[in-house]
Amino acid sequence: MTDEEVLARIGLARVTEPGSLDVWAALQSASAVDVWAAVRAGAPWGQLGQRALDGLAARLEVCDPQQDLERLHGLGARVVCPGDEEWPDGLDWPPGVMSGDVKGMAPPIVLFVKGPHPLRAAALSSAAVVGARAGTPYGLEVAKELSFALAEAGVTVVSGGAYGIDAAAHRGALAAAAAPTVAVLACGLDQAYPRGNDRLLDQIGREGLLVSELPPGCGVTRMRFLVRNRVVAAVTQGTVVVEAAARSGSLSTAGRADDLGRHVMAVPGPVTSRQSIGTHALIRAGRPLVTNAAEVLEVLHPMGTYLAPAPRGTVHPRDRLEEQTRRILDAMPVRRPIGVARIAAAAGVPALLVQVALPELLGAGLVEQRDGGWRLTTLGAA
Amino acid sequence: MTDEEVLARIGLARVTEPGSLDVWAALQSASAVDVWAAVRAGAPWGQLGQRALDGLAARLEVCDPQQDLERLHGLGARVVCPGDEEWPDGLDWPPGVMSGDVKGMAPPIVLFVKGPHPLRAAALSSAAVVGARAGTPYGLEVAKELSFALAEAGVTVVSGGAYGIDAAAHRGALAAAAAPTVAVLACGLDQAYPRGNDRLLDQIGREGLLVSELPPGCGVTRMRFLVRNRVVAAVTQGTVVVEAAARSGSLSTAGRADDLGRHVMAVPGPVTSRQSIGTHALIRAGRPLVTNAAEVLEVLHPMGTYLAPAPRGTVHPRDRLEEQTRRILDAMPVRRPIGVARIAAAAGVPALLVQVALPELLGAGLVEQRDGGWRLTTLGAA
Numbered sequence A, B: 001m002t003d004e005e006v007l008a009r010i011g012l013a014r015v016t017e018p019g020s021l022d023v024w025a026a027l028q029s030a031s032a033v034d035v036w037a038a039v040r041a042g043a044p045w046g047q048l049g050q051r052a053l054d055g056l057a058a059r060l061e062v063c064d065p066q067q068d069l070e071r072l073h074g075l076g077a078r079v080v081c082p083g084d085e086e087w088p089d090g091l092d093w094p095p096g097v098m099s100g101d102v103k104g105m106a107p108p109i110v111l112f113v114k115g116p117h118p119l120r121a122a123a124l125s126s127a128a129v130v131g132a133r134a135g136t137p138y139g140l141e142v143a144k145e146l147s148f149a150l151a152e153a154g155v156t157v158v159s160g161g162a163y164g165i166d167a168a169a170h171r172g173a174l175a176a177a178a179a180p181t182v183a184v185l186a187c188g189l190d191q192a193y194p195r196g197n198d199r200l201l202d203q204i205g206r207e208g209l210l211v212s213e214l215p216p217g218c219g220v221t222r223m224r225f226l227v228r229n230r231v232v233a234a235v236t237q238g239t240v241v242v243e244a245a246a247r248s249g250s251l252s253t254a255g256r257a258d259d260l261g262r263h264v265m266a267v268p269g270p271v272t273s274r275q276s277i278g279t280h281a282l283i284r285a286g287r288p289l290v291t292n293a294a295e296v297l298e299v300l301h302p303m304g305t306y307l308a309p310a311p312r313g314t315v316h317p318r319d320r321l322e323e324q325t326r327r328i329l330d331a332m333p334v335r336r337p338i339g340v341a342r343i344a345a346a347a348g349v350p351a352l353l354v355q356v357a358l359p360e361l362l363g364a365g366l367v368e369q370r371d372g373g374w375r376l377t378t379l380g381a382a
Helices: A003-015 A021-027 A032-041 A050-061 A065-074 A119-124 A137-152 A165-176 A195-207 A222-235 A250-259 A274-284 A293-300 A323-330 A340-347 A351-363 B003-015 B021-028 B032-041 B050-061 B065-074 B119-124 B137-152 B165-176 B195-207 B222-235 B250-259 B274-284 B293-300 B323-330 B340-347 B351-363
Strands: A078-080 A111-114 A126-130 A156-159 A181-184 A209-212 A238-241 A263-266 A367-370 A373-376 B078-080 B111-114 B126-130 B156-159 B181-185 B209-212 B238-241 B263-266 B367-370 B373-376
Touching (some): A003 A050, A021 A032, A032 A050, A065 A078, A119 A126, A119 A156, A119 A181, A119 A209, A126 A222, A137 A156, A137 A165, A156 A165, A156 A222, A165 A195, A181 A195, A181 A222, A222 A250, A238 A250, A238 A293, A250 A263, A323 A340, A351 A367, B003 B032, B003 B065, B032 B050, B065 B078, B119 B126, B119 B209, B119 B340, B126 B165, B126 B222, B165 B181, B165 B195, B181 B195, B181 B222, B222 B250, B238 B250, B238 B274, B238 B293, B250 B274, B263 B274, B263 B293, B323 B340, B351 B367
Parallel strands (some): A126 A156, A126 A238, A181 A209, A238 A263, B126 B156, B126 B238, B156 B181, B181 B209
Antiparallel strands (some): A111 A209, A367 A373, B078 B111, B111 B209, B367 B373
16 A cells, blocks of 8 residues: 555545445556545545535645644554555445345445554454443453453453443453454544543553544444444454343444444343343344353354364374464464464454464474463474 | 942942052053952962062951942042043053053042032043142142133143142132132141142142042052152143252152143243253253243143034024034023033033023124123023
8 A cells, every 4th residue: 555545545534434335446447646635626436426425525624634644643543454464354344235234234335443463463363342331340340350361262352441340341351461452443543532441542542542433523323323333343254232221322233233244242131120121132032142252252153163173193293283273373473472373463353263273283292382372383483 | 320320339349559550550451449359368360469468468357348339428529430520531541651660550449529510521522730849839820820811711620639839729729719629638638738838728628639549547658649740640631840959849740640641731930940950951842831820721722622603694593603613502400500610511602602602692792791600691592
């Protein structure tokens, strides 16, 4: 992606709303530089008609992509575009596949990312853990425990950074310190919404990943929350709703996951609790009831998918490995040890698979642990 | 059923265990009098071999059916045999249909009943509400509220009279005072097990129905609990498990309901509660999650089944009625008002249907309410 393309996408993200179908459609058949030039010139382009362009005039006046880029760099954030190595899988779907109640359900055209992990690798084995802002003590405890256990199993917990269940999910995942947690915001990365979560969001930006489709300075709107939810649903393999009242926003995340064919799971609770009405409705509609991380993993990775076969025969250790395990071995460094997330990124496989493969590789004498990371042994490097 | 048949069945119930397959099989091709004579003579009969008969010798010595009958009458109880009007539907299934973990899953050969309602009519629209003896405060509340609402809807709540969920279910149903509640005991009707529930069981005997397969004096055994559960499952249209630990006895009731093709429903609870592990397992295995009485009714009577159609045209009121509603009208007395349960018994339809039909009949001017009961109006009797 050229610098001009990046600046053009920042400009488009600044003057249009996330998920705009017309902008996304224009970008399918033209470069961002061309579309951005047309928008700035007020010249209609495909579905991007005169009326839509007129509506962008006010925003164009105060739009300065170069300045936005500098602000992002000042925040320690980066710009990730479709086609970039870090662009997560799953962020592409045909228009019309989403049944959302708001317009603008096209895939993102750019992501602003802050945090010490490659986003695509972090999302390869991930689950959304979402729920009510007004979570009960029970729901908060379950969200935290569940996310802790998922992170321990190498699953990246993705949520919306909101009060209640979202925050509890991020906190549980951070406590495990085993897999990054991702907060997808409905505002610019510098906005730290909600304010009461600013320390949590700051920690996620340092230890996990903060992600947004909105340039710095943009605030939240009701529509942006709903449009944001499609990103949470799309980058993960499944969405777990921990607590949700009858019309909770977290049910919209579950709806988008449904639209995309992702797994939707729900945690039950007391039938006397308003905050479990939504999850019970999901279960009654046929979604799996889950009570712990093992049951979530079973849904995400049907039993056996990630089990390496037991070694057989007396051939050389490397030859006995499954193809994917060999790919993991091939991605390991000879000298400086690296962590699971970096191995997963290098091998292009989910972190969970790396975690399952490492004991086998260790047992085969092919890898060793050093300074909290992993590297090849002499045998493994041979 | 002749007096001799009744005495023979009491004798067989006294010397054998409830659910004995060999005794039940013998009764399929011979009268109870003949089978009882063979048993007393120690003469093998079909599957009732010499070895089984030898095992009954000690019990035969102290067996006195006439005395048992007098004790039953002294308790205010009656004997109900297959073929009797009061014998509930559903108590017949082919051998081998039950997957229970104890031998002896044949249908009952006799029932001892105490209470002011005809058992068959009471069971026509009924649900089992069962669960853990060690129910949590949450589970007890849900069992009570659910059973209250079911009884209000004309559904007979059947349970096992045990501590915990069972007792809460009976209490809820008694509080509604709208439909009888039935306790199926694993001991003789005079045993009031467990002792701590003696006042509750006494009230059920006066206002609801106490039912047992065991003659007076018989105590509980572990096997009798499990065998009793098949009666709870068989006489009801569905079983609702409110709370159950991983290996709760109430899951055996659900298992027998499954065996018989009855509905099995489960109430969810906190995933942190041991007493909800069993119900969550049922839901995960595909049983409907229910949170209230309306959802139970929807499972028992799929929507619309019991809705009388809205009146149309200007024909005579009686002619506009559905056939079943007309049957209810035909069962109504001209003079002395009677209650819903007696109307249901007379018409041979579930009490729920009577409750649904009465407002229509009232609106059509065909019936009237008098002294807490119902009777025909002049128009209805015309």
